[in-house]
Amino acid sequence: MTAPATGSAPAIWTHGLTKRYGDKVAVDNLHLEVHPGEIFGLLGPNGAGKTTTILMLLGLSEPSGGRLKVVGLDPTRSALDVKSRVGYVPDNVGFYGGLSGRRNLAYTARLNGLDRSTASAQIDRLLDEVGLADRADDPVRHYSHGMRQRLGIADALVKDPDVLILDEPTIGLDPHGADQVLGLVQRLAAERGVAVLLTSHLLTQVQQVCARVGIFTNGRMVASGTVGELAAQRGGQYLVEVGVAEKADLAPMVGEIPGVADVTADGDAWLVRARTDVRAAVAERIGGAGLTLVHLHQRSEDLGQIYRRYFAEEGSDDDTERP
Numbered sequence: 001m002t003a004p005a006t007g008s009a010p011a012i013w014t015h016g017l018t019k020r021y022g023d024k025v026a027v028d029n030l031h032l033e034v035h036p037g038e039i040f041g042l043l044g045p046n047g048a049g050k051t052t053t054i055l056m057l058l059g060l061s062e063p064s065g066g067r068l069k070v071v072g073l074d075p076t077r078s079a080l081d082v083k084s085r086v087g088y089v090p091d092n093v094g095f096y097g098g099l100s101g102r103r104n105l106a107y108t109a110r111l112n113g114l115d116r117s118t119a120s121a122q123i124d125r126l127l128d129e130v131g132l133a134d135r136a137d138d139p140v141r142h143y144s145h146g147m148r149q150r151l152g153i154a155d156a157l158v159k160d161p162d163v164l165i166l167d168e169p170t171i172g173l174d175p176h177g178a179d180q181v182l183g184l185v186q187r188l189a190a191e192r193g194v195a196v197l198l199t200s201h202l203l204t205q206v207q208q209v210c211a212r213v214g215i216f217t218n219g220r221m222v223a224s225g226t227v228g229e230l231a232a233q234r235g236g237q238y239l240v241e242v243g244v245a246e247k248a249d250l251a252p253m254v255g256e257i258p259g260v261a262d263v264t265a266d267g268d269a270w271l272v273r274a275r276t277d278v279r280a281a282v283a284e285r286i287g288g289a290g291l292t293l294v295h296l297h298q299r300s301e302d303l304g305q306i307y308r309r310y311f312a313e314e315g316s317d318d319d320t321e322r323p
C-alpha cells in the first residue's frame with residue numbers, strides 16, 4: 001500500500017467542485033486531494049460522476065462551480081500545461097493496430113515534442129518497465145487486452161507525468177493481467193512519486209493498491225478515507241468471530257450483551273455483529289457458561305462490505321463486483 005508523501009502539496013486538489021448538465025448535477029461539491037506518491041481510488045456505480053470529474057481534472061470540461069488545481073494549475077485556464085504533466089489512460093486505449101508498440105509510443109513522443117534520441121531511450125525503458133520489451137516490435141493488433149492496457153500506461157508515461165489518471169484500468173483483464181497492471185501502478189507511485197487517481201468497480205483490487213478511497217454516488221462523494229477509516233465512519237460495525245469446543249448455541253447468551261446486534265452461525269464458528277468492541281464481554285460470558293473458548297478474533301469489514309453498507313444507507317443500487 002502506498003503512503004502519501006507527508007507535507008507535500010497535493011498534486012490534485014478540488015474544493016466544492018461541481019458540474020451541472022441542465023438540471024442534472026453530475027458532480028456535486030467535490031472535495032478531493034491526492035498527493036505525490038499516493039494512489040487514490042474513486043469508487044462508484046455507473047453514472048456516479050467519475051468520468052465527469054476526470055474530464056474536469058484534464059481541462060476537457062468546464063466546472064459549473066468550485067475550484068480545482070492539478071499540479072498547482074487551474075486546468076480550465078491552463079489546459080495545455082496540465083495536459084503536458086498529466087498522463088491519462090482511458091478504459092480502452094486507442095492505438096494504431098498496424099504499428100508496433102514501439103512505433104505507437106514514438107508517435108506519442110513526437111506529439112509531445114520529445115526529440116528522437118531522448119524519446120528512443122525513454123521508450124526502451126518504458127517498454128521494459130511495463131513488461132513489453134520482448135513484444136515491442138509486434139503490431140499492436142496482435143496484443144492481448146492486458147498488453148494493450150500496459151502499453152496504454154507506457155503511452156501515458158512517455159511525457160514523464162506527475163499525475164496519472166486511470167479510468168477502470170483492470171476492466172476485462174484476467175486476475176494475472178490485473179495484478180500486472182496494478183503492480184505497475186504501485187511501482188510508479190512508490191518509485192517515481194506519481195500521484196495516481198484511478199476509478200474502478202473492482203473493490204478487492206482497489207483495496208489492494210489504494211492508500212485511500214472515495215465512494216462516489218449520484219455525483220457526491222459520500223465517504224473517503226483509508227479502508228479502516230471508512231469502516232469506522234457512520235458507526236461501522238465490529239465483527240467478532242468466536243469458536244467454542246462444545247456444540248452449543250451461542251446466540252442466546254452472546255445476544256444479550258449490550259451493543260450486540262446479532263449472532264449467526266458461520267460454519268463451525270459464530271459471527272457476532274456489534275456496535276462496540278465486545279470481545280472481552282463475549283469471552284467472559286462463554287467462560288461463565290462453562291464453555292471452552294477455542295478462538296476469538298475481530299474481522300474487519302472489507303471494502304465490499306463497506307461499499308454495500310454505504311449504498312444501503314444511500315438507498316441506491318449498484319452493479320459492483322461482489323467479492
Ligand SMILES: Nc1ncnc2c1ncn2[C@@H]1O[C@H](COP(=O)(O)OP(=O)(O)OP(=O)(O)O)[C@@H](O)[C@H]1O
Pocket residue numbers: 021024025026044045046047048049050051052053
Ligand atoms: N454531456 C453530458 N450531458 C448531459 N448529462 C451528462 C453528460 N455527461 C454525463 N452526464 C450525466 O452525468 C452523470 C455522471 O456521468 P459520468 O459519466 O460522469 O458517470 P461515471 O461515474 O463515469 O459512470 P460510468 O461508470 O458509467 O462511466 C450521469 O447521470 C450522466 O448521464
